[in-house]
Amino acid sequence: MAEVVFSKVQKKFGAFTAVHGLDLSIAEGEFVSLLGPSGCGKTTTLRMLAGLEFPSSGDIQIGDRVVNDLAPGQRDIAMVFQSYALYPHLTVGDNIGYPLKKRGVGKAERLAAVAKTAELLQLTELLKRKPRQLSGGQQQRVALGRALVRDPQVFLLDEPLSNLDAKLRGYMRVELVELHRRLGRTMVYVTHDQLEAMTMSDRIAVMEGGKLQQFAPPAQVYAEPANRFVASFIGTPGMTLIDGDLSQTGGVWTFNAPGLSMPVGPLTDEATAGPACLGVRPEHVSIGTGPVQGVIQVVEKTGHENIVIIGLEGGHRLTGRVPAPQSWSIGESVQLTLEAEHAHIFGAGPHGARLNRPHETAPLKTKHNPDKTKPKLQKAANE
Amino acid sequence: MLTFRKILFNLMAWSIVLAVAFPLFWMLVTSVKPGFELFRRPPTILPETWTFEHYWKLLSETNFLIYFRNSIILSSATTLVVVAVATLGAFSLVRFKYRGRESLAFLVLFTYLLPSVVLIIPLYLLLVGLGVSNTIFSLVIAYTTFALPYALWLLRSFMAGIPEDLESAALCDGATRMGAFRDVILPQLLPGIISTALFTFILSWNEYLYALVLVNSDSSRPLTTGVMNMLISSFNIEWSLLMAASVMMSVPLIIVFAFLQSYLTRGFGAGGVKG
Amino acid sequence: MSRQKTLLERRYAALGLTLIAPTVLIFSAVIVYPLFSAIYLSFYNVFTPTLEGEWVGLSNYAELLQSGKFWNALKNTLIWTIGSLSLQLIFGIGMALVLHQNIWFRSLARSLILFPYFISTVVAVLVWKWLFNDLYGILNHLLMKVGIIDFPMDFLGTMPNAMISVIMVGAWKYFPFVVIAVLARLQSIPDALYEAAKIDGAGPIARFFDITLPQLRDVLVVIVMLRAIWDFKEFDLIFLLTGGGPLNDTQTLPLLVYQEAFALNDMGMASAYAVVMMLIMLVFMIVYIRRTKDDEGS
C-alpha cells in the first residue's frame, strides 16, 4: 500500500497545456476518482502516474519514492485501460499471467496465481480462449484479472466500465467497490461518469481544463461544490444556476435577479457586492407556496419522482424535483420557495468560487449518500 | 428478364477480364507449343501437341538457372535487410519522441517518390569506387535505395494501426520497451511484415535498371537482365524459349498469388493508396 | 517552469535514436549522399569510361535548355504520362465498378486483373513483343482477320504506333493499381447512402454521379498524384519496348538520362537532365506530401 502524491505536476503537449500545476495527495488505501468532462486531462494524469507519459515539470511520488525516473514496470502499479488492451495473440490465461512472467515468476507458481485470479473473476472456463472470442464484459474482467494477479501497490483504472452496457456497469461498480474493500489497495479511478465517482470513491478529484477544481469526499462535492463548475457538473438533474447581483444591507446579503430576490446565508469574507450566481439544487425547490412566481414548462416523470422545469418571470428556468404523486400540468402558474439555507452563492464567471460559509450548509438529504465508512486501519490490521 | 441481364453482364465482365489476362494466357500457351506449331497460320489457340522441350532447354542449355539463383539470393538478401531495418525504424518513427523525427518521416516519403535515374549515376560511381561493382552485393546496396523507403512507409502505416494501449499495457505489466516490442508489437505487426516482405521481394525480383547498369557478368546477373540478354543476344529469337523463361520467372509470383494474395491487397491499402 | 526531461524520457529518446540509426546510416550513404552528388556532378563534365572530369559550372544546364533533346524528351514524357494515366484511370475505375458487382468467380477475376501489375516489366515486355510480332504475332493476325488492316502492322517501329503501343502496354500493366485502390474505397461506401438515394428516386446513373464519384474523389486525387509520379519516372517499360525509338520519338526523360550517361558517356550532362527531371517531379511530390500530411493531421 502506498500513498500517491502529485506536486505541481504540469504536462504540456507542444504549446498546449493538458495538466496545469496539479497538487493532489491520495492517501494509502484510498479509492480516488478523477472526474471531469472528456478532454480535461484525466487520462494524461493517470498515464503520468503510470510512467507512460512524462510530466513537463513537477514530481510524482508513490509511497516514499519519487517515481519520475522510474519505468512503468518499476513503479509497482497495475493499470486497466479503457480499451482493455488485451494482447490479442495470447490466450486469456497468458494475458493474465503476462505480468508475472515479466517479473520472472516460475511457470508452476504463475499458473497457480492465474487460476486463483480466474476463479475470483469467474474466468476459469475461459482461460484457453483468445480475447476476441469473449464478450465485452468478459474482456473487461480479463483486463481486471491482469491487474489483480500481481497485487501491486496502486491500481490505475481508466474508464474501465465505459464500454459496458448499463446493467453490467451497475454490477461491476459494486464488484469493484467490493474488490477495493477486500484488497485495501490504493485505487485511482478515472471516469467522466459522476454516478460512478459518487458511488465508488472515498474522495473525488473534479478536473476541468487540466485544472483540479475540487478534491473532497462525494458528499462534500455534492453539498459544498467548490465553485460554479463543480456545482454545474455534479448532480442529475443539475443545479439551477441563476446569474444576478449580490448586495449587502446591514450585514445581510441579498441576491437579486429579474423576478427573484432572496436573502442568502452568511458568506465568506471574499464576498463582494456585484455580479454573482445563485445555485439551487432541484430538491431544495418547494412548489406550492412561496414568494416566487413561476410557470410550469416541462414535467418529466421518472417513476418515483417528477422533475419539473419552471419558468420564472425574469426568463430564468428552474429545475425542481418532487415525489411522484405530485404533478402539475404544463402552463400552470405556481408559487415557489427556494430554500435559502441550501442556496449556494458563487462568484462571477464560469469558475466563480463558492462564497457560502462552509459549516453553514445543512447536511444533505439526497439519494447520493454513499455512506462508506471504511474501517481502514482495522482492515489493515486484519491482513 | 432480370437473370438475362445478369448473365449478359457477367459475360461482358468476364470477356473484359479474359482480354486483360490474354497476354498471360498466350505466354503460357506459347511456352508449351512445339517450334513448328508457332508459325502456323492461322495460329492454334490451344497447342495441338504439348511439349516441355523449351523448359528443358531453358534449364539445361542456358544460364537461366544461374540467373534464377542470383535473383533468389538478391531478392532474399534485400528483403531480409530492408525489412529488418525498416521494422525497427518504423517502431522508432511511430512510437518514440526525439528531435528530427518529423523531418525524417518526411525524408522517407520523399525518397519513396524519388526516381532511380537520379541516384543511379552517383551510385554507379560510388560502387565502382568501392570496388564492389559487378557483384550481387552491389545490387543489394542499390536496391535498398528504393526498397527501404518503400518498406518503411508501409510498415510505418501498419505500426500506426496497432493500438498504443497494447504497448502501454505491456510496459505497466513490467516489460521494457524492447520487451514490449517483442512480446506484443511484433506479433501484431506480423501480417504487416509479411505483406511488406512480399512487396519488397517482388520489387527486387522485378528490378531492371540497376541490374542493367551495375552488373554485366553472367555470374551475378539477375533474371531480368539475364533473360533480356537472351532476347538480344540470340541470332534468331526463340519465342517459345523466351515465353518459358517468362513463365519460370513469374513462378514466385504465382506462388504468392495462389497462397498469400490477401497480404498483397493489405499492403496496397497501407502504403500506396492511403498514403 | 520548464526543466530537464526526466531520465526515463531521455533513455527512451536514446533508444528511439538507436533504433532509427541503421535507417539513417543507410539513407545517408545510398540516398542522401548520391542525391547531393548528382547535383554536384551536374556542374561537371564527366567522361564515363575514365570517370575524369572538369568543372563546367552551369553550362550543362544552359546546353540542356537549348538542346532539342531535352524538350523532345519532356514532350514525350508528358504524352506518355498523360496518355497512359488517363487510360489507367478509365479502365481502372470501370473495372473496379464491375468487380464491385457480384460477378461470377469474383476473386478469380480479381486475381487475373491484378496479375499484370505484379509481373516483372521484363516479362510484360517479352509477352507484348511476341503479341506485337509482325510475322507471327497474334495481334496482327486478329486485326487482319477482322479486316481492320490488310498488311501486318509495325507496332513498335513507326510513329505514332510506337507511342500508342507503349501507352497501351503501360495502361495494361498499371491499371490494376487503380482497380484495387478504387475497389477498396467503393467497398467502404455505406450502403445506406445508396438506399437513401434510391428512395429519393435516383437512377443508377444519378447515383453514380451523386454518390459514387464524390465519395471516390479523395482516393482518386491520391491515385492520380502517385501514378503521375510513378509514370513520369518510368524507365523499364519504355526502354525495353522501344529503347526510345523510332529515332527518339518515344524517348522520355529517364531514358535520356540513361542514354547520356551510359551510351554517350557524359555523366555530367546526364546528371543535369536528372536534376531537372527531379525538379519537375518535385511539384507533384510536394502536392502529394502535403496531402498526406493533412490526412494524418485530421
Ligand SMILES: Nc1ncnc2c1ncn2[C@@H]1O[C@H](COP(=O)(O)OP(=O)(O)O)[C@@H](O)[C@H]1O
Ligand atoms: N499525445 C498527445 N498529444 C497532444 N495532445 C494530447 C495528447 N494526449 C492528450 N492530449 C490532449 O490533452 C487533453 C487531455 O487529454 P486526456 O487526458 O486524454 O483527457 P481525458 O480527460 O478525456 O482523459 C486533450 O485535449 C487531448 O487532446
Ligand SMILES: [Mg+2]
Ligand atoms: Mg480519457
